[in-house]
Amino acid sequence: MSENNRTAAIEDSRFRLLIDAVVDYAIYMIDPDGTITSWNSGAKRFKGYEEAEIIGEHFSRFYTPEDRANGMPQRALDTAIREGRFEGEGWRVRKDGTHFWSHVVIDPIIDPNGKLLGFAKITRDLTDRKMAEETLKQSEQQFRLLVQGVTDYAIYMLSPEGCVSNWNQGAQRIKGYLPEEIIGQHFSIFYTPEDRELGEPQRSLEIATREGRFENRSWRMRKDGTRFLAHVVVDAIRGDTGALLGFAKITRDVTEAHEAQQALEKTREALFQAQKMQAIGQLSGGIAHDFNNLLTVILGNLEIVQKRIGDAPKIARLLENATQGALRGVSLTQRMLAFARRQELKTESVDIPQLVQGITGLLRSSLGPGIRIETRFPEDLQPVLADSNQLELAILNLATNARDAMPDGGTVIIQAQAEVVLEQTHSTLAAGRYVCLSLIDSGEGMDEATLACARDPFFTTKGLGKGTGLGLSMVHGFIEQLGGRFILKSEKGQGTAAELWIPVALERTASRPSYSNAAPIAVPRLSVLVVDDDSLVLTSTSLLLEDLGHRVIGATSGAQALALFDQGEVIDLVITDMAMPKMSGAQLAHALRMLKPDLPIILSTGYAERLEGFAAQLPRLPKPFTQASLVQIIAQSMK
Incomplete structure (x- = not known):
């Protein structure tokens, strides 16, 4: 053997040893017909065949039945001959019948004369990578389906420039x-014009x-405006290198x-106001x-002193002045009791047009010549079922407020109309028939803050010392006590409308007896038991009776x-x-x-307290009372 042949043999042997040492790749040769002519360790590891088992077999046995039926093995060889190389990926079959995903390269072997000697075939097992890709693909598909299926959230992507690149069902909805x-x-199409002008899209x-x-x-704006x-x-989406890929945007309609939160806050505020008014009402009533x-x-005491001073004009004037001051206190307490809904009401059937006509003169003199009064009934x-005196006072209060809101003159319209409240309405009024009595002025009106406080006790816009602030709260308490409702409507510069919703009087409604109108009758000397835990009131009442x-x-x-009754004390009348x-x-x-079932009791x-049983039928003496009031109620009780 020549030296050149010996050297070539050695190189060939080394190359074979190198090929056999490779276990991560299947490297083998096939002849021009596709028959396997060599087999390395990597091929044995991947495909499971021993060299003796596979040499001489056709390489198509590694393909799946579907690929063999489609002629894929021969197409791979044809492509390698035509293009100088075939490269691709696909499923292959091991000896035990299991499949693996392979990356295949087939190179034609051509001698110097251009004759095809066979093919060199290199196969790599990429099953793990393929499975990872499939898992990732499945995960991405599931995520895409999940995102698309979400309808409560708008989930979509933006390009780095802010253009929409995908769109889910929630965004569409x-x-x-x-x-x-x-x-x-x-x-930015989703933003309001104001926000676009302020640059809000780009700022986000x-x-x-x-x-x-x-x-x-x-x-934000919908398609329909x-x-x-x-x-x-x-959220900004960045790649592995930190480059900005775009933005993920999630929007929820809240x-x-x-x-609901605003409604809850309004309900809480209304509850707070109701509790506040109730607390102030209890305080005012007390x-x-x-x-x-x-x-x-x-x-x-002033009444007794006035009867006993005789002819003393100067002292009489002083007493009269003191009495007038005390009566102002009586008016103030009546307003406080009206607000607290604890005043004594003498309800009766009241004809509103007739009542207003009866106080028209007083209204005109109170409002002055610069204010025109119109009535529409x-x-x-x-x-309606009301206390006529208190209703007159309420109308006068409202008219006075209207006058103060029109310093340069104007018009006050007093009108009324029938209203029906049904059970299924959201009104706070009980179901039934009402008359809505309105006083409408053309004055300055109130802003929202003033309107919200207008009915609060002691709130006034008339300046220090020019009002008690109890006028509207008195009207509110009086109407509520009747079972109606007081409503104020106003806008700044648009005037004010005050509405009194008063229950309609039932047929044959009887007014409560007024002791002040009853003619006094002669009453013999009585033995009167006066019961009061206030010693001053007890003494004063006793002096008036004596x-x-x-x-x-x-x-x-x-x-x-x-205890006095147990002691046998003779008593004709009890005032408690x-x-x-x-x-x-x-x-x-x-x-x-x-x-003593027949004992008169006052x-x-x-x-005004709510009484039940027989106590509700007993005559009542409202404080403060005069000696004349005592005479009349005693006369009524002793009939």
Whole structure:
């Protein structure tokens, strides 16, 4: 053997050893017909065949039955001959029948004369990579289906420039655009014109780019031009190198949640206002009750002194002045009780047109010549159930407020119309028939802040010392006590409308008896038991009764009063305070009726309490009272 042949043999042997040492690639040769002529360790590891088993076999046995049926093995060889190389990926079959994903390269082997000697075939097992790709693809597909299936959120991508690149069902539902209508459009189309002018779209992308995320809540536009409140999140999407690929944008329609929150806040505010008014009402009622006790003492003593001073004009003027001051206190307590809904109401059937006509003269003189009064009443207007005196006072209060709102003159319209409230309405009024009495002025009107406080007690816009601030709160309390509703409507510069919703009077509604109108009758000298836990009121009432010639026995509690009966005290009449500790006047009256069923009993009270049973039928003496009031109610009780 020549030296050249020996060297070539050695090189060939080394090459074979190198090929056999490769285990990560299947490297083998096939002849021009596709028959396998060599086999390395990598091929044995991948495909499972020993060299003795596979040499001489056709390479097509590694293909799947479907690929063999399609002629793929021969096409691979033809491509290699025609193009100088074949390269591709596909499923192949091992000896045990399992499949693996392979990357295949086939190179034709050509001698110097151009004759095809065979093919060199290199196969790599990429099953793990293929499975990872399939898993990733499946995951991406599932994620895409998930995103597309979300309808409560608008989820879509933006290019780095802000153009929409995809669009899910939620985005279509919330914003109204079909994918073909919006993909490629700039996302600023969703912003309001005001926000676009302020540069909000670009600012959101700049913040997301700089900080990684932008989040806020603001108004957005739908395709049809309507607006919705959106909670928006924009996340910057970056590649492995940090390059900005675009933005992921998630939008949620929170309009309903926002409106629900606003409704909840309004409900809470209304509850707070109701609780505040209730607390102030209880406080006002309590103060008025105690103040009435003081006024009862003051007026009672002034009345006795006036009867006994004789001919002393200067002293008489002083007493008269003191009495007028006390009467102002009476008016103030009446307003406080009206606000607290604890005033004594003498409800009766009231014809509103007739009542307004009766006070027209007083209204004209109160409002002045610069204000014109118009009245508008339907002919068939039904009477209402109200206290006529208190209703007149309410109308005068509202008219006075209208006058103060029109310093340069104007018009006050007093009108009424029938209204029906059904059970299924959302009105706070009980179902039934009402008359809505309105006073409408052309004055300055009120802004929202003033209107919100207008009915609050002691709130006034008339300046220091020019009003008590109880006018509207008195009207509110009075109407509420009747079972109606007081509504104020006003806008700055548009005037004010005050509405009094008053229940319609039922047929044959009887007004409560007024003791002040009853003609006094002669009453013999009586033995009167006066019960009051306030010693000043007890003394004042006793002095007034003694001045009338009655014998008076005093008691400071219900228990003390009952003890007097147990002692055999002769008593013709009982006048008892209502609000007393331990035993109220109503409880005392019930106990006394058990002892003496025919005993006349008068309940004296500083405000109107709700009574039940026989106590509700007893005559009531409102505080503060005069000696004349005592004469009349005693005469009524002793009939």
